Amino acid sequence: MSLPSSSEPYRFPVAARYAGMESSPLKDIFALAARTDVVSFAGGIPDPELFDLEDIAASYEWVLANQGHRALQYGVSEGEVELREQAARRLSRDLPTDSSQIRVTSGSQEGLFVVAQAMLEPGDVVLVESPTYLAAVQAFAVHGARMIGVETDDDGVVPEALEEAIRTHHPRMVYLIPTFQNPTGRTMPVARRQAVADVLLRTDVPLIEDDPYGALSFTGGTWAPIAALPGMSERTLLLNSMSKLMSPGVRIGWMRAEGPILNTLAVAKAAISMQSSVVDQLTVARYLDSVDLDAHVARVSAVYRERRDAMAAAIAPVLPAGAHVTHPDGGMFLWAALGEGYDAQVMLAEAVSAGVAYLPGWSFFADDPDRSTMRLSFVTHAPAVIEDAIGRLGEVIAQHPRR
Missing domain, CATH: 3.90.1150.10 (Aspartate Aminotransferase, domain 1)
Known part of the structure; x- marks a missing residue:
């Protein structure tokens, strides 16, 4: 028996969260x-x-020559220890960090998806800057969250507006990009960061702090993350990435967290991608150990x-x-x-x-x-x-x- 022909392509069922996308x-x-x-x-x-093609190539060559069998094997969801140590070393310039507090991701974009998977239920509210990074909105939205934009000015999110939005919407979390923000390029001054931290501490709302651009300073100055302010490290998930500093094609980033959420993040990461590329993790670790990234x-x-x-x-x-x-x-x-x-x-x-x-x-x-x-x-x-x-x-x- 022949099947009926059709000029229309076969349509697989699509989840409602991706309908029209x-x-x-x-x-x-x-x-x-x-x-x-x-x-x-x-x-x-x-x-x-x-x-930095020459140094990146040398790092790959070193890893394959010295750790080849391990580099081509499965790894662990938390991330390879050498990379976690390097990430902790860099973060400790502003915020004391141990390698056990690092979870490796395939770029900070996967980090956002891991956070959403670990923390959000359908219907949860996430407060974001207005405007904010569009792919973060997508990552949270496909998990059923409702984004509410909070008023901003040239110094970033307005603390009074943030507090009012928290009182009104009872959010699951707040997502911010304080340094060289995407899309506006704005940076929160230190006083604004402290005011935002005061609001979050007073209202007991966790912060997702995204910092993929902070090292790309044109003035020589750098800004410590909001996570480094008193009381904020334990209630902040801090995301970083090597994409803008080394190579976006390598797809390696990490998250810093404290406490029980670390285990949940590892479980969510394992469900999404098992682990990030081991050869890429070890190469980034070697690069950070052997090259002057700064x-x-x-x-x-x-x-x-x-x-x-x-x-x-x-x-x-x-x-x-x-x-x-x-x-x-x-x-x-x-x-x-x-x-x-x-x-x-x-x-x-x-x-x-x-x-x-x-x-x-x-x-x-x-x-x-x-x-x-x-x-x-x-x-x-x-x-x-x-x-x-x-x-x-x-x-x-x-x-x-x-x-």
Whole structure:
């Protein structure tokens, strides 16, 4: 008996949490980045010419020559001890940390998914900055959580608004990116960090602190995490990543935590991916042990600062009157708000046709999005390329007068 033919493709059943999500802003970022006819400012994609290729290759070679059989075998969900020791050493500059307090993840993105798996029930509320990192919103949302955006200003989340949101919504946790925030590039000053910590301590709400960009400083200054403030280490899950410092392709990050949650995080990690790549973990550990990462990051940051300056100088004259653009002291992103009457999503197709791409800002809001906003990454391209592409973007903006 022959089966009936159909021109329609077979459709597998899809979980409700993924219904209508055939695409996503993250997926679209990489599609734009792959186009050779477009200068893409859409993704936070490091310039591969700046990778420390020689030292990374040497680290892989050393691991395979000296630990090859172990490197190619299964590992443990908590992470390989050498990497956990290196992570603890780096974190201890600001926050005393033992290797037992580290859980290794496949980048901080998996860390967010592990946190959501370990902590969230359907219907739980997560308070986030408005705007915030879009992939964090996705990771929490697919676990059934409801994101509530909290008011921000140029110094980050507003403490009074955070306290009011906690009283109103009784959240399971608060998620923040205090240093060189994605998408805005803003950094919380020390006084703001302390005020936020005071709110969290007073209301007894845990903090998920995401810090993938903190080392990429353009001023030479660094900021201790909120987790390092008195009383906060035991109630903070601190996420870090090597993606922006060494290589995003290696996909290695880690979380710092204290107490019983460490066991739960390991169980959740095992359920998701068993363990992160052992050969990559041991290579990152070898790299951190044998290479001056701080010197490499300083060289990269100097290049990024030059590119930030090029983008800031090019974009200022093409923005409409009343527009606002951030000027970050580190990280990867500028955030431009064109103002009422503009829609960055509507302009995107014309911008791509003109050979330049950005990420419309609406996708970074948990609720009530500002559709006039756009995120632009300055790290991928040289200053001359940035200046030319921003000029073309300015022509597109000029064709969309304020409605």
